[in-house]
Amino acid sequence: MEKFVRIEYVGQTFSSKKGDFVALRDINLNIRKGEFVSLIGHSGCGKSTLLNLIAGIATPTTGVLLCGEKEIKGPGPDRAVVFQNHSLLPWLTCFQNVYLAVERVFSRTDTVGQLKARTASALNLVGLRHAQHKLPKEISGGMKQRVGIARALALEPKVLLLDEPFGALDSLTRAHLQDELLRIVASTSTTAVMVTHDVDEAVLLSDRIVMLTNGPAATIGDIVQVDLDRPRNRLALLDDARYAAYRAAVLSFLHQRHRHPDQNTVRNALPDPQEALSSSVAQP
Numbered sequence: 001m002e003k004f005v006r007i008e009y010v011g012q013t014f015s016s017k018k019g020d021f022v023a024l025r026d027i028n029l030n031i032r033k034g035e036f037v038s039l040i041g042h043s044g045c046g047k048s049t050l051l052n053l054i055a056g057i058a059t060p061t062t063g064v065l066l067c068g069e070k071e072i073k074g075p076g077p078d079r080a081v082v083f084q085n086h087s088l089l090p091w092l093t094c095f096q097n098v099y100l101a102v103e104r105v106f107s108r109t110d111t112v113g114q115l116k117a118r119t120a121s122a123l124n125l126v127g128l129r130h131a132q133h134k135l136p137k138e139i140s141g142g143m144k145q146r147v148g149i150a151r152a153l154a155l156e157p158k159v160l161l162l163d164e165p166f167g168a169l170d171s172l173t174r175a176h177l178q179d180e181l182l183r184i185v186a187s188t189s190t191t192a193v194m195v196t197h198d199v200d201e202a203v204l205l206s207d208r209i210v211m212l213t214n215g216p217a218a219t220i221g222d223i224v225q226v227d228l229d230r231p232r233n234r235l236a237l238l239d240d241a242r243y244a245a246y247r248a249a250v251l252s253f254l255h256q257r258h259r260h261p262d263q264n265t266v267r268n269a270l271p272d273p274q275e276a277l278s279s280s281v282a283q284p
């Protein structure tokens with residue numbers, strides 16, 4: 001396996017007046033080029049912390065993270081982040097919001113025409129050409145989120161980082177954007193890491209689902225390898241026994257096996273659906 005993003009013995013401790021808080025410990029994970037990895041776990045276990053470490057927004061207390069053989073020492077255009085609250089500048093149009101990011105990254109190499117073409121093509125990719133001159137307040141939540149995705153994709157990042165990108169959306173819009181993300185990731189071969197609370201979303205989109213134990217001192221409890229053919233169709237998957245088994249494996253982890261591995265007799269605690277999947281449970 002080509003290791004593209006490497007996370008080695010990573011730990012994160014936050015210091016405050018009340019003392020140290022160990023959020024993550026002993027995180028080891030390799031992600032290959034073009035892979036879609038989801039991070040799932042109970043609220044507060046450290047999913048966003050791990051994503052922020054890959055983004056370079058935070059620095060690990062222990063261990064090292066690498067992207068394409070280079071140590072991650074801060075944020076960079078090779079790793080673009082899509083947040084839940086889309087964070088668009090309200091006084092700029094959709095086009096201008098994307099253009100601003102494109103200009104920051106490519107202005108040294110591209111002409112203004114090329115910068116505009118990049119911006120337009122990213123907005124096209126998410127189906128927003130018709131709304132490009134609208135302000136954020138004039139478009140829906142789902143459309144705002146698509147602008148956020150366009151802005152990230154326009155940077156042609158090596159890794160797309162998504163922090164609960166569809167968490168604030170209604171279920172129909174969410175399903176629509178998941179399908180769009182499936183299509184975009186397939187057509188651009190982007191490596192993606194997504195934080196989610198949604199088990200169905202994780203199974204639908206991922207090649208692997210990384211399940212974190214509860215904090216404090218959360219770590220990787222288990223990983224489910226999702227061997228479902230692509231392109232994936234959400235309706236067809238409803239009748240797929242493997243889909244149901246992957247779903248059951250993740251749900252059972254979240255319900256029963258969320259404690260730190262040291263506190264679990266992991267394999268003995270497996271319920272039937274997970275036993276059926278034991279060949280699919282991968283190691284980091």
Ligand SMILES: Nc1ncnc2c1ncn2[C@@H]1O[C@H](COP(=O)(O)OP(=O)(O)OP(=O)(O)O)[C@@H](O)[C@H]1O
Binds near residue numbers: 045050
């Ligand atoms: N800057 C910080 N200082 C102190 N503690 C922090 C800081 N950032 C996060 N934490 C703590 O680290 C733990 C992990 O937080 P994190 O936001 O990564 O969890 P999460 O799994 O993404 O949660 P959620 O699913 O609710 O979004 C939490 O207990 C949180 O309170």
